[in-house]
Amino acid sequence: MGRPIAGSLGPVQGLSLAPARPLSPVRRRAPGASVNVVDVGRRFEGATGPVDAIAHVHLSVAPGEFCVIVGPSGCGKTTLLRIVAGLEAATSGRVDVSGDAGRPRNAMVFQGRSVFPWLTVRQNVGYGLKLRGVPRRERERRADALLATVGLARFARSYPHQLSEGMRQRVAIARALAVDPDLLLMDEPFGALDEQTRLLLQEELLRIWENTGTTVLFVTHSIDEAMVLADRIVVMGAQPGTVKAVLPVPFSRPRALTDVRSDAAFAPLFAQIWGMLREEVLASRADIRQVRA
Amino acid sequence: MTPASRRLVEIVLTIAAPLLLIASWEALSRSGTIDRRLWPPPSTLWGTTVELLRDGSLLTDVRVSLGRILVGFVLGAVPAIMFGLAMGLFWPVRAFLMPIATVIYAIPKIAIAPLVLIVFGTGETSKYVVVGLSIFFLVLLNTMAGVLAIDRSYRDVARNFGAGPLDLFLSVALPGALPSIFTGLRLGLGFALVVIVGTEFIDADQGIGRFIYQSYSILAINKMFVGLLVTGLMGWLLNAAIGVLERLVIPWKVAG
Ligand SMILES: Nc1ncnc2c1ncn2[C@@H]1O[C@H](COP(=O)(O)OP(=O)(O)OP(=O)(O)O)[C@@H](O)[C@H]1O
Ligand SMILES: [Mg+2]
Numbered sequence: 065m066g067r068p069i070a071g072s073l074g075p076v077q078g079l080s081l082a083p084a085r086p087l088s089p090v091r092r093r094a095p096g097a098s099v100n101v102v103d104v105g106r107r108f109e110g111a112t113g114p115v116d117a118i119a120h121v122h123l124s125v126a127p128g129e130f131c132v133i134v135g136p137s138g139c140g141k142t143t144l145l146r147i148v149a150g151l152e153a154a155t156s157g158r159v160d161v162s163g164d165a166g167r168p169r170n171a172m173v174f175q176g177r178s179v180f181p182w183l184t185v186r187q188n189v190g191y192g193l194k195l196r197g198v199p200r201r202e203r204e205r206r207a208d209a210l211l212a213t214v215g216l217a218r219f220a221r222s223y224p225h226q227l228s229e230g231m232r233q234r235v236a237i238a239r240a241l242a243v244d245p246d247l248l249l250m251d252e253p254f255g256a257l258d259e260q261t262r263l264l265l266q267e268e269l270l271r272i273w274e275n276t277g278t279t280v281l282f283v284t285h286s287i288d289e290a291m292v293l294a295d296r297i298v299v300m301g302a303q304p305g306t307v308k309a310v311l312p313v314p315f316s317r318p319r320a321l322t323d324v325r326s327d328a329a330f331a332p333l334f335a336q337i338w339g340m341l342r343e344e345v346l347a348s349r350a351d352i353r354q355v356r357a
Numbered sequence: 358m359t360p361a362s363r364r365l366v367e368i369v370l371t372i373a374a375p376l377l378l379i380a381s382w383e384a385l386s387r388s389g390t391i392d393r394r395l396w397p398p399p400s401t402l403w404g405t406t407v408e409l410l411r412d413g414s415l416l417t418d419v420r421v422s423l424g425r426i427l428v429g430f431v432l433g434a435v436p437a438i439m440f441g442l443a444m445g446l447f448w449p450v451r452a453f454l455m456p457i458a459t460v461i462y463a464i465p466k467i468a469i470a471p472l473v474l475i476v477f478g479t480g481e482t483s484k485y486v487v488v489g490l491s492i493f494f495l496v497l498l499n500t501m502a503g504v505l506a507i508d509r510s511y512r513d514v515a516r517n518f519g520a521g522p523l524d525l526f527l528s529v530a531l532p533g534a535l536p537s538i539f540t541g542l543r544l545g546l547g548f549a550l551v552v553i554v555g556t557e558f559i560d561a562d563q564g565i566g567r568f569i570y571q572s573y574s575i576l577a578i579n580k581m582f583v584g585l586l587v588t589g590l591m592g593w594l595l596n597a598a599i600g601v602l603e604r605l606v607i608p609w610k611v612a613g
Contacts, residue, residue, distance in 0.1 A: 146513075149517055151513055151516060151517060170517070171517065171518070172513075172514075172517045174510050174513060174514060176510060177508055177510055178510045178511065178513075178514050180511060180514070180528075180529075180532070181609055182532035182533065182535070182607075182609050183532075183609075184609075191514075191518060191528070192518040192519075195515075195518045195519050195520055195524055195528075196518075196519070223608070223609040224609075225609065243518065
């Protein structure tokens with residue numbers, strides 16, 4: 065079931081999908097964190113007065129769950145993730161993240177550019193470990209193991225500018241995984257990638273997640289991507305950003321991308337999510353028209 | 358045109374320009390078209406150079422000036438980078454120091470030389486201070502601008518991994534600002550040469566500036582030209598050195 069579908073795609077940019085390869089070196093001892101978002105709001109001071117990026121957001125994510133957020137552009141997905149990550153304070157409500165070791169540890173894969181240009185690929189992946197005081201040899205061992213899982217073993221000594229966009233994104237993912245987070249926050253990690261690389265990385269991520277049991281909160285624009293990856297899909301609406309619906313995804317685990325897409329439940333679920341998003345996008349368009357008039 | 362033949366033409370053109378200049382200078386001076394006393398033929402400069410090299414005084418002057426530039430450079434650049442990083446990272450520091458920095462930055466540092474000479478005396482200290490000042494503000498503002506230009510996401514990544522202020526300083530602000538810091542250092546070295554020559558005009562018993570000034574005061578035109586040539590070479594050398602240092606320190610900089 066969970067076997068990679070290398071045959072139909074072929075290797076892309078050095079990412080080999082040989083099924084016999086050992087899986088992720090990250091093996092968890094305990095289930096991931098649980099996330100509880102209670103009535104959270106975030107207000108920004110905009111040019112034309114205060115703007116509520118998100119308001120009254122409720123969301124709970126179970127330990128080890130793969131939760132995907134979809135929503136129109138500007139509905140506050142990044143804002144919500146940053147608040148959960150503790151990078152930004154909510155203006156109302158509260159967020160609880162419980163990990164296994166008292167102090168919850170999350171790692172975020174950011175939207176857009178985030179791999180340090182001044183560090184080699186190996187140093188980038190080991191960065192979080194370095195901040196935690198992990199000795200250098202151990203850091204490099206872990207970094208190299210993770211680079212092998214994301215198919216970048218040959219590029220350990222390269223600098224990011226020598227890699228393609230897709231390869232850099234894999235570095236960012238490996239860097240987040242390196243600290244063995246209880247909670248993995250991913251903000252459109254595959255947004256800037258070509259279709260083939262995207263498919264391969266989705267598969268890679270599922271495999272890693274299935275092996276680590278970490279909780280994942282994943283943001284995407286792509287309905288298809290959400291359905292392939294998620295246990296549950298959170299559909300957000302805009303102005304202000306709120307949770308419109310939470311939909312369970314019925315496909316069994318472990319998943320193969322092709323099986324999911326040919327499942328009878330795929331098309332109806334797609335239509336249901338698109339229906340909700342369509343309303344949202346049209347509503348925000350109408351808003352823009354009103355502003356212009 | 359193939360790349361190879363283009364390269365050949367490029368080399369020929371590069372060498373042709375100075376040769377042409379020197380040849381026409383030589384010809385015009387020998388024929389008396391330009392005043393020989395003011396524009397001695399380049400061929401006679403060679404003899405003067407050899408003479409000056411033999412008695413060792415010229416090299417001593419070069420060494421003294423380069424030493425002043427290097428010491429002043431370190432004295433100016435190190436605190437400039439530290440304060441620049443702080444100004445870039447923390448807005449209160451920026452708000453506090455920015456007005457003073459921009460005003461002093463605008464003063465031509467050679468204009469401060471007389472004051473520095475009065476305050477620090479005529480010894481070496483004043484030379485270091487003048488060079489240090491001329492570099493400090495350039496590097497300070499370039500460092501700050503460099504930090505401010507660092508994409509916010511890099512800071513977020515560091516904070517997400519639990520970076521404290523010191524980690525931010527060392528692992529994000531400093532490396533991220535390095536290209537901009539080097540722009541400041543490169544410009545600063547250029548100014549340092551100007552300023553040290555000027556200061557040595559005013560007061561010094563050694564140095565390339567003093568050499569040129571002394572040649573001027575006894576109207577030794579040949580020696581003056583040699584002094585100018587040597588100063589040009591010093592500038593080139595300093596620039597080349599900072600280039601080498603830059604490539605060592607910023608191996609990740611995208612070429613071009
Ligand atoms: N620092 C800020 N200052 C002011 N407004 C902000 C700030 N950050 C976000 N906003 C506003 O909050 C809203 C949500 O932004 P956010 O980046 O969370 O959206 P998003 O759902 O991630 O969008 P996208 O899908 O395009 O990435 C937007 O209207 C944006 O203008
Ligand atoms: Mg976003």
